[in-house]
Amino acid sequence: MEIFKEIHALRLYLARKRKEGLTIGLVPTMGALHEGHISLIQASKKATGLTVCSIYVNPTQFNNTADLDKYPRTIESDITLLEAADCDVLFAPETPEMYQRPGVIRFDFGDLDKVLEGKFRPGHFSGVATVVSKLFHIVEPTVAFFGRKDYQQLQVITRLVDELKFNIRIQGVPTMREAGGLAMSSRNMRLTADQRKNALELSRSLFDARERLLSGSHWSDVQKLCIDRLNSVPGLNVEYFELAHRDDLTKGDIEPVSGVILVACFVGEVRLIDNLVIDSSAL
Ligand code: AMP
Helix, strand or coil: CEEECCHHHHHHHHHHHHHCCCCEEEEEECCCCCHHHHHHHHHHHHHCCEEEEEECCCHHHCCCHHHHHHCCCCHHHHHHHHHHCCCCEEECCCHHHHCCCCCCCCCCCHHHHCCCHHHHCCCHHHHHHHHHHHHHHHHCCCEEEEEHHHHHHHHHHHHHHHHHCCCCEEEEECCCECCCCCECCHHHHHCCHHHHHHHHHHHHHHHHHHHHHHCCCCHHHHHHHHHHHHHCCCCEEEEEEEEEECCCCCCCCCCHHHEEEEEEEEECCEEEEEEEECCHHHC
C-alpha cells in the first residue's frame, strides 16, 4: 500500500494511475478502523480499479473538544488492517496540510442539517461537508463510499454532490454490526465491558420499534416506550429516538415503509448513533 501525507505527491501519483486507465474509489474515514470500514474498502475494490482510503480526524466537525481529544487514534493497526484488505493507497494528512488557516467556509443545507445530529451537534455537517469537499478535490474519485451507519451524513453528502455538481457517484454501504447487533463504531473502543453490554439495547430498541410499527402501533407510543426503556438501562441517556422519511429526513405523516428510525444515545460519556431503515429493500 502506498502511503501519502502530502496532497501534492498524492495528486501526482493519482494522475499517473488515471492515465493508466484506472478508476478511483475513495473511502473517507477518521481511522480507528474496524470491519465496518473494511466493508467500504471491499465495496470500493469491487467497483473501482484503485482504492484510496483517507484517515483524518477532522477538527471542524467536532463541536466538543473533549470528544475530539478522546477520539481513538490507532494508525499502526489501521495500516495493518488496510494492507490485509489490499487497499491501494492511504492518505493520512496532518491538519496544516488540510487547513492552511482557521476555517472560513460554512455550509448550510437548509432543514437537512438542522435536525437530528445537526440539532445536537451544531456546525457538525458544515465541518463534514468542508473536509469531504477538500478530499473530493484532492482525490477526484469516480465513486466515493459512505456507510449508512451515518445515515444523515450520507444524505448531506448526496446533497453536497448534487448542489456543487461534483462529478462523483456516492455509494451507500450497509451497516456492519457485531454479533449482538451493536453497530460497529470507532467509539465502541471507549466502552467498558459493562457499557458494551448495555449498549446492545440501542440496536434492540431499533429492531423492536420497527416490529411494532409494522404491526400497526402508533409512532408516538413506540417512541415513548423505546426512550423510556433505553433510559432505564444504567448509564444510558437518549438524545433522540426519531422516525423520519428515509429520503430527506423530514418528519410528519410518514408511512412506516418509507421511514428510517434514528437514535443517538450516551452510554456513559460515549455518544453512539444508530439507525434502521424500515424497508431496506428500497435502498
Ligand atoms: P468514521 O471513521 O466513523 O468517520 O467512518 C468512516 C466511514 O465508515 C463513514 O462513511 C461511516 O458511515 C462508515 N462506517 C462507520 N461505521 C460503520 C459500520 N458499522 N458499518 C458500515 N460503515 C460504517
